[in-house]
Amino acid sequence: MKRWLNILLLIFALLPLAACHEEVEWKDNPYGNFDALWTILDEHYCFFAYKDIDWQEVRSRYRSRISKDITSRELFDLCSEMLKELQDGHVNLVSSYDVSRYWIWEQYPENYNERLIDEHYLNFNYRRASGIKYQILSNNYAYMYYGDFSSGVGDGNLDVVLNDLAPSDGLIIDVRNNGGGYLTNVETLVGRFIDERIYAGSIQHKTGKGHNEFSEPFKYYFEPARGRVHYNKPIVVLANRGSFSATNNFVSIMKSLPNVTVVGDTTGGGCGLPFTSELPNGWSIRFSAAPITGPDGKLTEFGVEPDVKVDMTEADMAQGKDTILETAFEILKHKRS
Amino acid sequence: MTRKVDIRFLIVMLLVACGWQCALAQDSDEKPLRPVATVISAQYGHASLLDTYLSSVRYGGHAMSINYEAQQATSFAPESWTRQLSVGVDYDYTHNPAGNHTLHSLMVDGRWGMMHRWKDVFTSGLQFQLGGATQLRGGVLYNANNSNNVVSARINWNVGLLGQAIYNTHIKRLPITVRYQAALPVVGVFFAPDYDEAYYEIYLGNHSNLAHFGWWGNRFDLDHMLSADLHLGNTILRIGYRNRVSTSWINNISTRDMTHYIVIGLGGEFLNIGAKNRNKLNNKVISSVYQ
Numbered sequence: 001m002k003r004w005l006n007i008l009l010l011i012f013a014l015l016p017l018a019a020c021h022e023e024v025e026w027k028d029n030p031y032g033n034f035d036a037l038w039t040i041l042d043e044h045y046c047f048f049a050y051k052d053i054d055w056q057e058v059r060s061r062y063r064s065r066i067s068k069d070i071t072s073r074e075l076f077d078l079c080s081e082m083l084k085e086l087q088d089g090h091v092n093l094v095s096s097y098d099v100s101r102y103w104i105w106e107q108y109p110e111n112y113n114e115r116l117i118d119e120h121y122l123n124f125n126y127r128r129a130s131g132i133k134y135q136i137l138s139n140n141y142a143y144m145y146y147g148d149f150s151s152g153v154g155d156g157n158l159d160v161v162l163n164d165l166a167p168s169d170g171l172i173i174d175v176r177n178n179g180g181g182y183l184t185n186v187e188t189l190v191g192r193f194i195d196e197r198i199y200a201g202s203i204q205h206k207t208g209k210g211h212n213e214f215s216e217p218f219k220y221y222f223e224p225a226r227g228r229v230h231y232n233k234p235i236v237v238l239a240n241r242g243s244f245s246a247t248n249n250f251v252s253i254m255k256s257l258p259n260v261t262v263v264g265d266t267t268g269g270g271c272g273l274p275f276t277s278e279l280p281n282g283w284s285i286r287f288s289a290a291p292i293t294g295p296d297g298k299l300t301e302f303g304v305e306p307d308v309k310v311d312m313t314e315a316d317m318a319q320g321k322d323t324i325l326e327t328a329f330e331i332l333k334h335k336r337s
Numbered sequence: 338m339t340r341k342v343d344i345r346f347l348i349v350m351l352l353v354a355c356g357w358q359c360a361l362a363q364d365s366d367e368k369p370l371r372p373v374a375t376v377i378s379a380q381y382g383h384a385s386l387l388d389t390y391l392s393s394v395r396y397g398g399h400a401m402s403i404n405y406e407a408q409q410a411t412s413f414a415p416e417s418w419t420r421q422l423s424v425g426v427d428y429d430y431t432h433n434p435a436g437n438h439t440l441h442s443l444m445v446d447g448r449w450g451m452m453h454r455w456k457d458v459f460t461s462g463l464q465f466q467l468g469g470a471t472q473l474r475g476g477v478l479y480n481a482n483n484s485n486n487v488v489s490a491r492i493n494w495n496v497g498l499l500g501q502a503i504y505n506t507h508i509k510r511l512p513i514t515v516r517y518q519a520a521l522p523v524v525g526v527f528f529a530p531d532y533d534e535a536y537y538e539i540y541l542g543n544h545s546n547l548a549h550f551g552w553w554g555n556r557f558d559l560d561h562m563l564s565a566d567l568h569l570g571n572t573i574l575r576i577g578y579r580n581r582v583s584t585s586w587i588n589n590i591s592t593r594d595m596t597h598y599i600v601i602g603l604g605g606e607f608l609n610i611g612a613k614n615r616n617k618l619n620n621k622v623i624s625s626v627y628q
Binding site: 023025026028036039040044046096183184203205206207208209215218220273274275276277278279280281282284286289290 | 387389391392393394395433434435436437438482483484485486531532533534535537538540541542543588589591593
């Protein structure tokens with residue numbers, strides 16, 4: 001009995017040593033919140049080396065501008081300005097009164113006018129399923145607009161859509177101004193346009209707090225949607241700078257397919273899978289944490305270039321024409337002949 | 338040569354087993370009755386949760402749990418060994434310090450243990466029980482505010498120590514059992530993603546480095562409770578305090594969960610009196626806790 005009691009006493013004496021590790025807890029004051037934000041990004045953001053950013057230098061430049069009597073809104077603006085140094089649309093600081101952003105598409109021509117297409121090409125007469133707007137146009141080319149990868153794409157809905165569009169001579173998939181969403185929807189959609197397993201890209205994640213601590217790239221593949229309706233005729237994907245994140249990923253994969261042409265503008269990029277954390281004052285911070293390459297093995301953080309670069313012109317728009325869509329018609333016509 | 342030894346060994350073992358069975362058959366009518374001490378308890382208190390995979394700040398809030406516990410003397414040595422089963426469901430509803438984000442935690446666990454008992458140690462009515470237990474615990478933490486790190490899955494299987502100190506006494510004429518129980522996992526296996534590894538990557542098929550050998554160097558768990566069981570006729574009313582600590586440190590991800598509960602439970606000691614046991618009603622009764 002005494003022996004057992006001694007063993008127990010020894011165990012309890014060792015307990016304070018168990019799983020011993022320190023966690024920094026930041027104070028909810030201007031310096032604490034700034035330091036929390038800077039450190040979260042320092043330890044988790046995945047593109048410091050790729051973008052050649054000296055984050056330590058950025059810290060000293062911005063931290064020196066903080067004073068004890070800085071207001072909450074002034075601190076938010078200061079932090080937002082610092083975050084723009086990362087040039088990343090996936091980096092957002094969210095407070096109750098504002099969302100900081102680096103939306104590259106705001107600096108480029110919009111290259112998309114929904115009303116123009118609805119009025120002059122679809123004649124306000126289109127079908128809609130799983131967030132996809134679709135119709136066979138008068139020139140017998142099929143058009144489908146998918147505006148949000150967060151909209152669930154059901155296999156049954158896709159069967160209906162692609163069955164309806166099957167009599168067409170070519171398909172235009174318009175993902176302009178699609179700001180992204182679920183990558184699983186990318187897989188679901190791409191599966192309808194491939195007949196064999198394809199290499200879709202690779203994903204890495206950070207393994208530690210250092211800027212260069214990454215796992216080995218994990219290659220992943222997409223399978224064709226077996227037993228489902230496919231579309232095998234020529235396809236044109238329309239993209240613009242607003243095609244961001246999951247849409248950027250979709251365009252990079254579609255571009256690698258032999259029967260697909262990407263037309264429009266360079267996509268908005270955003271190839272880092274975002275994570276979220278928060279500051280002591282409750283502000284959320286979203287940031288890129290896991291880089292994903294396209295099938296060509298390259299990071300597309302700054303976008304995927306189109307096969308055919310074309311902007312919408314004012315003259316065409318005045319005539320009710322979408323220059324990018326008209327270019328798609330020409331490409332499909334050329335492929336048909 | 339080896340074969341002969343094996344056959345001889347087998348024969349001896351068979352004889353021993355047969356003899357043991359015969360002995361059991363002879364005294365089966367004298368076998369004591371072993372009631373199951375069962376308590377179902379509702380627990381409420383405070384939870385403090387930190388999971389750096391989800392957030393850099395600690396969350397705090399309500400902790401709720403429903404727990405079922407059954408303990409019985411073992412059949413092979415009922416005077417000196419007991420076994421215990423504990424099953425529970427925990428739900429924590431917590432908020433960040435700023436109060437604008439919510440973290441939900443839902444966990445299920447089951448633990449089975451066996452303990453040696455020493456009765457009337459130091460003084461009459463005081464007993465100690467000490468042994469081993471195995472536990473499977475799992476669930477998820479969910480933070481709706483997040484993007485690709487919206488959940489943190491927890492699965493942990495472990496083996497460790499289980500012990501209790503029990504003091505059966507009376508307050509005036511009311512029988513009361515004061516008990517301190519502690520479960521202390523020592524080693525095990527647990528799941529943890531890599532630092533900043535999204536569940537999407539796991540979904541894509543990267544299953545490397547997800548299962549980890551758990552020991553006190555990378556995780557520490559302790560579940561302990563101080564309770565008083567009031568014997569109100571055949572009913573047991575349990576009131577107590579329970580504390581659960583769970584921490585881990587793996588892949589630069591830190592988790593620290595601490596819950597404090599007030600425990601209120603109802604139960605009793607139950608005997609299975611089927612046709613088989615009806616002729617044994619006058620046999621000795623061995624309670625695993627209350628004796």
